[in-house]
Amino acid sequence: MLTKRIIPCLDIKNGRTVKGVNFVNLRDAGDPVELAKKYAEVGADELVLLDISATIEERETIYELVKRVGAQVDIPFTVGGGIASVEKVAHILRNGADKVSVNSAVVYRPILAKEISDEFGAQCLVVAIDARQVDGEWLVHTHGGSKPTELKLFDWAEEMQSKGAGEILFTSMDHDGTKAGFACEALAMMNERLTIPVIASGGAGSMDHFVDVFTKGKADAGLAASVFHFDEIGLSELKGYLRQKNIEVRI
Amino acid sequence: MIVMIDYDAGNTCSVMNALDRLEADYILSSDPAEIQSADKVIFPGVGHAGAAMEALKRKGLVDVIKGLKQPVLGICVGMQLMVEQSEEGDTNCLGVVPGVVKRFEHSEDHNVPHIGWNTTMKKSDDPLFENIEDQSYFYYVHSYYMPENEYCIASSHYDVTFAAAIRKDNFWGIQFHAEKSSKLGAQLISNFLKIND
Numbered sequence: 001m002l003t004k005r006i007i008p009c010l011d012i013k014n015g016r017t018v019k020g021v022n023f024v025n026l027r028d029a030g031d032p033v034e035l036a037k038k039y040a041e042v043g044a045d046e047l048v049l050l051d052i053s054a055t056i057e058e059r060e061t062i063y064e065l066v067k068r069v070g071a072q073v074d075i076p077f078t079v080g081g082g083i084a085s086v087e088k089v090a091h092i093l094r095n096g097a098d099k100v101s102v103n104s105a106v107v108y109r110p111i112l113a114k115e116i117s118d119e120f121g122a123q124c125l126v127v128a129i130d131a132r133q134v135d136g137e138w139l140v141h142t143h144g145g146s147k148p149t150e151l152k153l154f155d156w157a158e159e160m161q162s163k164g165a166g167e168i169l170f171t172s173m174d175h176d177g178t179k180a181g182f183a184c185e186a187l188a189m190m191n192e193r194l195t196i197p198v199i200a201s202g203g204a205g206s207m208d209h210f211v212d213v214f215t216k217g218k219a220d221a222g223l224a225a226s227v228f229h230f231d232e233i234g235l236s237e238l239k240g241y242l243r244q245k246n247i248e249v250r251i
Numbered sequence: 252m253i254v255m256i257d258y259d260a261g262n263t264c265s266v267m268n269a270l271d272r273l274e275a276d277y278i279l280s281s282d283p284a285e286i287q288s289a290d291k292v293i294f295p296g297v298g299h300a301g302a303a304m305e306a307l308k309r310k311g312l313v314d315v316i317k318g319l320k321q322p323v324l325g326i327c328v329g330m331q332l333m334v335e336q337s338e339e340g341d342t343n344c345l346g347v348v349p350g351v352v353k354r355f356e357h358s359e360d361h362n363v364p365h366i367g368w369n370t371t372m373k374k375s376d377d378p379l380f381e382n383i384e385d386q387s388y389f390y391y392v393h394s395y396y397m398p399e400n401e402y403c404i405a406s407s408h409y410d411v412t413f414a415a416a417i418r419k420d421n422f423w424g425i426q427f428h429a430e431k432s433s434k435l436g437a438q439l440i441s442n443f444l445k446i447n448d
Contacts, residue, residue, distance in 0.1 A: 098392075
């Protein structure tokens with residue numbers, strides 16, 4: 001049976017892992033390759049490397065890092081952050097990443113999703129969507145959730161699916177950083193509307209939140225950062241717990 | 252010498268990384284003579300079956316691959332191209348293994364692509380799966396599948412039961428990405444490298 005995936009997300013700045021809450025009070029957390037290897041060894045199903053570098057110069061360091069992760073890590077990994085062209089996607093995939101995630105760039109130029117999917121296949125395109133509820137309506141936000149748009153979450157996810165996205169990575173800004181659980185209702189609705197897999201992000205605080213995201217939220221995968229980085233939840237412990245709750249996971 | 256076929260397949264770099272981790276001696280080549288004289292051939296593949304066949308035709312490799320007598324391992328689209336036809340773009344494939352590749356149908360509990368780690372059932376004692384237990388997890392990512400057939404040496408299930416691995420004579424194929432399937436994936440690749448040695 002296909003298992004539910006647990007995906008740690010590493011925030012990368014200038015080639016180093018950083019830890020912080022909501023991108024505030026960032027501190028250096030070491031070499032991403034070592035952390036990626038550690039996660040792979042304790043049972044991560046995939047990894048996401050999110051480049052949060054602020055400058056173009058810093059962003060150039062991502063290629064070297066992708067190469068090192070690809071050489072040393074034997075599970076799939078996705079690279080996101082500041083990807084706005086087919087050329088950059090080609091460069092990242094050729095350096096050894098399995099997938100890319102795009103976010104703000106496809107909001108400004110939706111056809112980019114189709115260009116990437118046509119060129120490299122849907123399997124390597126994850127469209128990341130940050131959204132929060134505004135007057136009861138889920139609206140897409142860009143730039144790490146800081147800029148609101150007029151786009152409605154579910155319509156936008158459907159449009160990205162039709163443009164060739166292989167997966168949707170949905171982060172609820174309302175839940176992100178709260179550690180109060182994932183946006184299960186919105187996730188279930190998204191699964192209802194889409195035919196492609198959905199990765200849930202934002203709100204993980206306990207092992208039961210992962211149970212909920214897979215049962216109530218119908219998500220295919222659960223992504224989290226800080227609960228894993230700060231050792232609040234151990235990956236192997238989490239997987240044992242999920243299996244106890246009859247959720248299929250790889251152990 | 253192990254030769255990996257170079258036709259710009261999406262997972263070429265990942266397979267090379269996996270071979271490097273195993274310290275395997277290999278070259279990447281699209282030269283027919285080099286491929287024909289290899290001890291073993293690895294045939295990677297990710298992306299669209301039609302585009303992949305076009306790339307093989309452009310490089311003049313269709314008949315070269317069909318005529319290979321040494322062990323060949325097709326990975327993902329590399330395996331799917333071994334059959335006669337794929338529904339993906341109604342593509343005529345290599346035809347070294349009988350059969351047609353079909354598209355998964357979406358249902359409530361089965362999103363498409365099929366992405367992630369799935370249990371893999373061994374169907375026979377093939378050297379490719381030596382030291383790999385029945386029901387092991389491998390990493391899959393695909394929207395098209397080869398239905399179970401007589402050449403199936405391992406199967407998996409995602410709404411339908413499909414071929415996870417096949418073997419016909421010197422042609423082996425795996426639907427999953429061994430190069431991304433952690434330790435067991437490395438074991439499988441290492442098993443292939445040892446075949447006939």
